[in-house]
Amino acid sequence: MRDRTLWTWHLFAGLVILVFLGLHMVIMHLDATLHVGNPFPGGAVDWANVAARMKSMFFAITYVVLLGAALFHGLYGFRNVLFELNPGGGLRRLVDAGFTLVGLALFVFGAWVALAAPGVAMRMGG
Protein backbone atom coordinates (compact mmCIF):
# COMPACT_ATOMS: atom_id res chain seq x y z
CA MET A 1 0.00 0.00 0.00
CA ARG A 2 1.34 3.43 -0.81
CA ASP A 3 2.68 5.51 2.06
CA ARG A 4 0.26 8.34 1.30
CA THR A 5 -2.71 6.02 1.88
CA LEU A 6 -1.18 4.66 5.07
CA TRP A 7 -0.48 8.22 6.27
CA THR A 8 -4.11 9.20 5.64
CA TRP A 9 -5.24 6.20 7.67
CA HIS A 10 -2.74 7.20 10.37
CA LEU A 11 -4.39 10.65 10.64
CA PHE A 12 -7.90 9.15 10.57
CA ALA A 13 -6.94 6.62 13.28
CA GLY A 14 -5.63 9.55 15.35
CA LEU A 15 -9.08 11.18 15.19
CA VAL A 16 -10.79 7.93 16.25
CA ILE A 17 -8.32 7.59 19.14
CA LEU A 18 -8.90 11.20 20.17
CA VAL A 19 -12.62 10.51 20.61
CA PHE A 20 -12.57 7.03 22.17
CA LEU A 21 -9.35 7.29 24.18
CA GLY A 22 -10.54 10.71 25.36
CA LEU A 23 -13.71 9.05 26.63
CA HIS A 24 -11.67 6.22 28.20
CA MET A 25 -9.39 8.72 29.96
CA VAL A 26 -12.38 10.65 31.30
CA ILE A 27 -13.94 7.44 32.67
CA MET A 28 -10.75 5.94 34.08
CA HIS A 29 -8.67 8.91 35.18
CA LEU A 30 -11.03 11.83 35.78
CA ASP A 31 -13.54 9.78 37.76
CA ALA A 32 -12.80 11.63 40.99
CA THR A 33 -13.86 14.95 39.43
CA LEU A 34 -16.32 14.07 36.63
CA HIS A 35 -17.98 10.77 37.75
CA VAL A 36 -18.70 9.47 34.23
CA GLY A 37 -19.17 5.79 33.35
CA ASN A 38 -18.77 4.40 36.86
CA PRO A 39 -22.22 3.73 38.33
CA PHE A 40 -20.97 2.30 41.64
CA PRO A 41 -19.03 3.96 44.47
CA GLY A 42 -15.31 3.24 44.61
CA GLY A 43 -12.68 3.61 41.92
CA ALA A 44 -12.99 3.07 38.18
CA VAL A 45 -11.01 -0.19 38.49
CA ASP A 46 -13.18 -1.65 41.30
CA TRP A 47 -14.77 -4.86 40.08
CA ALA A 48 -18.37 -3.55 40.34
CA ASN A 49 -17.60 -0.69 37.94
CA VAL A 50 -15.44 -2.88 35.68
CA ALA A 51 -18.24 -5.48 35.47
CA ALA A 52 -20.83 -2.77 34.75
CA ARG A 53 -18.76 -1.56 31.76
CA MET A 54 -18.06 -5.15 30.67
CA LYS A 55 -21.80 -5.83 30.33
CA SER A 56 -22.24 -2.91 27.95
CA MET A 57 -22.06 -3.69 24.22
CA PHE A 58 -21.24 0.00 23.64
CA PHE A 59 -17.97 -0.44 25.53
CA ALA A 60 -17.27 -3.83 23.91
CA ILE A 61 -17.59 -2.38 20.40
CA THR A 62 -15.81 0.90 21.08
CA TYR A 63 -12.92 -0.99 22.74
CA VAL A 64 -12.49 -3.06 19.56
CA VAL A 65 -12.55 0.09 17.39
CA LEU A 66 -10.09 1.84 19.74
CA LEU A 67 -7.85 -1.24 19.83
CA GLY A 68 -7.62 -1.40 16.03
CA ALA A 69 -7.10 2.35 15.63
CA ALA A 70 -4.48 2.55 18.41
CA LEU A 71 -2.52 -0.48 17.19
CA PHE A 72 -2.40 0.89 13.64
CA HIS A 73 -1.59 4.46 14.71
CA GLY A 74 1.07 3.37 17.21
CA LEU A 75 2.80 0.71 15.15
CA TYR A 76 2.73 2.78 11.94
CA GLY A 77 4.15 5.73 13.88
CA PHE A 78 6.90 3.54 15.35
CA ARG A 79 7.64 2.15 11.88
CA ASN A 80 8.11 5.68 10.55
CA VAL A 81 10.43 6.53 13.44
CA LEU A 82 12.55 3.45 12.64
CA PHE A 83 12.54 4.17 8.90
CA GLU A 84 14.08 7.59 9.56
CA LEU A 85 17.29 5.69 10.37
CA ASN A 86 17.39 4.64 6.70
CA PRO A 87 17.43 0.83 7.10
CA GLY A 88 18.04 -1.26 3.98
CA GLY A 89 15.25 -2.70 1.86
CA GLY A 90 15.41 -6.13 3.52
CA LEU A 91 15.19 -4.68 7.01
CA ARG A 92 12.27 -2.47 5.93
CA ARG A 93 10.37 -5.50 4.67
CA LEU A 94 11.17 -7.37 7.90
CA VAL A 95 9.89 -4.46 10.03
CA ASP A 96 6.74 -4.18 7.89
CA ALA A 97 6.03 -7.92 8.10
CA GLY A 98 6.87 -8.11 11.84
CA PHE A 99 4.74 -5.10 12.80
CA THR A 100 1.84 -6.35 10.67
CA LEU A 101 1.96 -9.79 12.31
CA VAL A 102 2.32 -8.39 15.85
CA GLY A 103 -0.47 -5.88 15.22
CA LEU A 104 -2.84 -8.51 13.86
CA ALA A 105 -2.07 -10.95 16.71
CA LEU A 106 -2.64 -8.27 19.37
CA PHE A 107 -5.83 -7.16 17.62
CA VAL A 108 -7.24 -10.71 17.57
CA PHE A 109 -6.34 -11.24 21.25
CA GLY A 110 -7.63 -7.83 22.42
CA ALA A 111 -10.83 -8.08 20.35
CA TRP A 112 -11.48 -11.55 21.79
CA VAL A 113 -11.12 -10.13 25.33
CA ALA A 114 -13.43 -7.17 24.60
CA LEU A 115 -16.10 -9.32 22.96
CA ALA A 116 -15.91 -12.07 25.62
CA ALA A 117 -16.30 -9.51 28.42
CA PRO A 118 -20.13 -9.09 28.29
CA GLY A 119 -20.63 -12.87 28.59
CA VAL A 120 -18.15 -13.16 31.46
CA ALA A 121 -19.80 -10.26 33.33
CA MET A 122 -23.26 -11.85 32.90
CA ARG A 123 -21.95 -15.21 34.13
CA MET A 124 -20.30 -13.59 37.15
CA GLY A 125 -23.46 -11.67 37.94
CA GLY A 126 -21.40 -8.51 38.47
Place this chain on the structure above:
Amino acid sequence: MESRAHPNRLGIWGWIGGGRWGFERYLYSLHRVTGLGLLLYFLLHIFVTAFRVLGRDPQQSWAQAMNLVGGPFFKFGEYLVFAAFAFHAVNGIRLGMLELGFAVGRPIEPVYPYATSVGRQRPLALAVMLVAAVIALWGGYSFILGN
Protein backbone atom coordinates in the same frame (compact mmCIF):
# COMPACT_ATOMS: atom_id res chain seq x y z
CA MET B 1 14.97 5.42 -10.08
CA GLU B 2 16.58 8.14 -8.01
CA SER B 3 15.54 8.20 -4.36
CA ARG B 4 13.84 11.39 -3.18
CA ALA B 5 14.56 10.58 0.48
CA HIS B 6 16.97 12.70 2.51
CA PRO B 7 19.34 10.61 4.64
CA ASN B 8 19.12 11.12 8.40
CA ARG B 9 22.84 11.67 8.96
CA LEU B 10 22.37 12.57 12.62
CA GLY B 11 20.84 9.18 13.52
CA ILE B 12 19.09 8.98 16.90
CA TRP B 13 20.46 12.41 17.90
CA GLY B 14 18.55 13.76 14.92
CA TRP B 15 15.33 12.56 16.54
CA ILE B 16 15.95 14.26 19.87
CA GLY B 17 18.12 17.32 19.40
CA GLY B 18 16.79 20.29 17.51
CA GLY B 19 20.00 22.29 17.68
CA ARG B 20 19.19 25.99 17.44
CA TRP B 21 15.92 25.37 15.64
CA GLY B 22 12.67 26.77 16.99
CA PHE B 23 10.43 25.85 19.87
CA GLU B 24 8.19 23.78 17.57
CA ARG B 25 11.13 21.46 16.83
CA TYR B 26 11.15 20.42 20.49
CA LEU B 27 7.40 19.83 20.38
CA TYR B 28 8.20 17.37 17.58
CA SER B 29 10.71 15.58 19.86
CA LEU B 30 8.23 15.53 22.74
CA HIS B 31 5.47 14.26 20.42
CA ARG B 32 7.74 11.39 19.42
CA VAL B 33 8.82 10.54 22.99
CA THR B 34 5.24 10.63 24.31
CA GLY B 35 4.04 8.56 21.34
CA LEU B 36 6.60 5.83 21.98
CA GLY B 37 5.80 5.88 25.71
CA LEU B 38 2.07 5.60 25.04
CA LEU B 39 2.66 2.72 22.62
CA LEU B 40 4.73 0.82 25.20
CA TYR B 41 2.07 1.36 27.87
CA PHE B 42 -0.72 0.39 25.47
CA LEU B 43 0.92 -2.93 24.54
CA LEU B 44 1.24 -3.83 28.24
CA HIS B 45 -2.31 -2.53 28.90
CA ILE B 46 -3.76 -5.03 26.40
CA PHE B 47 -2.41 -7.90 28.51
CA VAL B 48 -3.14 -6.46 31.97
CA THR B 49 -6.78 -5.66 31.14
CA ALA B 50 -7.25 -9.16 29.67
CA PHE B 51 -7.27 -10.50 33.24
CA ARG B 52 -10.91 -9.38 33.56
CA VAL B 53 -11.97 -12.36 31.43
CA LEU B 54 -9.24 -14.90 32.31
CA GLY B 55 -9.13 -17.74 34.86
CA ARG B 56 -11.85 -19.67 36.63
CA ASP B 57 -12.70 -16.63 38.71
CA PRO B 58 -12.15 -13.50 36.58
CA GLN B 59 -13.00 -11.23 39.54
CA GLN B 60 -10.14 -12.81 41.50
CA SER B 61 -7.80 -12.62 38.47
CA TRP B 62 -8.67 -8.94 38.07
CA ALA B 63 -8.02 -8.23 41.77
CA GLN B 64 -4.61 -9.93 41.54
CA ALA B 65 -3.69 -7.98 38.40
CA MET B 66 -4.74 -4.68 40.02
CA ASN B 67 -2.72 -5.53 43.16
CA LEU B 68 0.29 -6.04 40.94
CA VAL B 69 0.00 -2.56 39.41
CA GLY B 70 -1.51 -0.76 42.41
CA GLY B 71 1.66 0.58 44.09
CA PRO B 72 2.69 4.26 44.14
CA PHE B 73 5.34 3.66 41.46
CA PHE B 74 2.70 2.41 39.02
CA LYS B 75 0.22 5.14 40.06
CA PHE B 76 2.80 7.79 39.23
CA GLY B 77 3.55 6.02 35.95
CA GLU B 78 -0.16 6.00 35.21
CA TYR B 79 -0.27 9.76 35.76
CA LEU B 80 2.68 10.24 33.39
CA VAL B 81 0.72 8.24 30.78
CA PHE B 82 -2.26 10.56 31.31
CA ALA B 83 -0.07 13.66 30.95
CA ALA B 84 1.59 12.16 27.85
CA PHE B 85 -1.85 11.51 26.37
CA ALA B 86 -2.91 15.11 27.07
CA PHE B 87 0.15 16.50 25.26
CA HIS B 88 0.15 13.99 22.38
CA ALA B 89 -3.58 14.47 21.70
CA VAL B 90 -3.60 18.28 21.74
CA ASN B 91 -0.32 18.55 19.82
CA GLY B 92 -1.68 15.98 17.35
CA ILE B 93 -4.63 18.29 16.67
CA ARG B 94 -2.13 21.13 16.05
CA LEU B 95 -0.13 18.98 13.62
CA GLY B 96 -3.31 17.95 11.79
CA MET B 97 -4.35 21.60 11.46
CA LEU B 98 -0.93 22.59 10.10
CA GLU B 99 -0.95 19.68 7.66
CA LEU B 100 -4.30 20.87 6.33
CA GLY B 101 -2.98 24.43 5.97
CA PHE B 102 -4.70 26.09 8.94
CA ALA B 103 -2.90 28.64 11.14
CA VAL B 104 0.08 29.08 8.79
CA GLY B 105 -1.07 32.29 7.12
CA ARG B 106 -1.72 33.00 3.46
CA PRO B 107 1.00 32.35 0.86
CA ILE B 108 2.88 35.58 0.05
CA GLU B 109 5.46 36.74 -2.48
CA PRO B 110 9.07 36.01 -1.39
CA VAL B 111 10.02 39.67 -1.07
CA TYR B 112 12.83 40.87 1.24
CA PRO B 113 12.67 40.98 4.28
CA TYR B 114 11.46 37.38 3.97
CA ALA B 115 8.63 36.29 6.25
CA THR B 116 8.21 32.69 7.42
CA SER B 117 5.08 30.92 8.59
CA VAL B 118 6.81 29.97 11.86
CA GLY B 119 5.81 33.23 13.49
CA ARG B 120 2.22 32.70 12.39
CA GLN B 121 2.20 29.21 13.93
CA ARG B 122 3.64 30.26 17.28
CA PRO B 123 0.35 31.38 18.95
CA LEU B 124 -1.20 27.99 18.11
CA ALA B 125 1.82 26.17 19.58
CA LEU B 126 1.60 28.21 22.78
CA ALA B 127 -2.16 27.63 23.00
CA VAL B 128 -1.54 23.88 22.62
CA MET B 129 0.95 23.93 25.48
CA LEU B 130 -1.51 25.81 27.65
CA VAL B 131 -4.41 23.42 26.94
CA ALA B 132 -2.20 20.35 27.50
CA ALA B 133 -0.95 21.82 30.80
CA VAL B 134 -4.50 22.54 32.00
CA ILE B 135 -5.61 18.95 31.18
CA ALA B 136 -2.48 17.51 32.84
CA LEU B 137 -3.07 19.61 35.99
CA TRP B 138 -6.74 18.63 36.06
CA GLY B 139 -5.70 14.98 35.74
CA GLY B 140 -3.17 15.41 38.56
CA TYR B 141 -5.82 16.90 40.83
CA SER B 142 -8.18 14.04 39.96
CA PHE B 143 -5.43 11.47 40.66
CA ILE B 144 -4.75 13.00 44.08
CA LEU B 145 -8.46 13.05 44.95
CA GLY B 146 -8.93 9.44 43.81
CA ASN B 147 -5.97 7.95 45.70
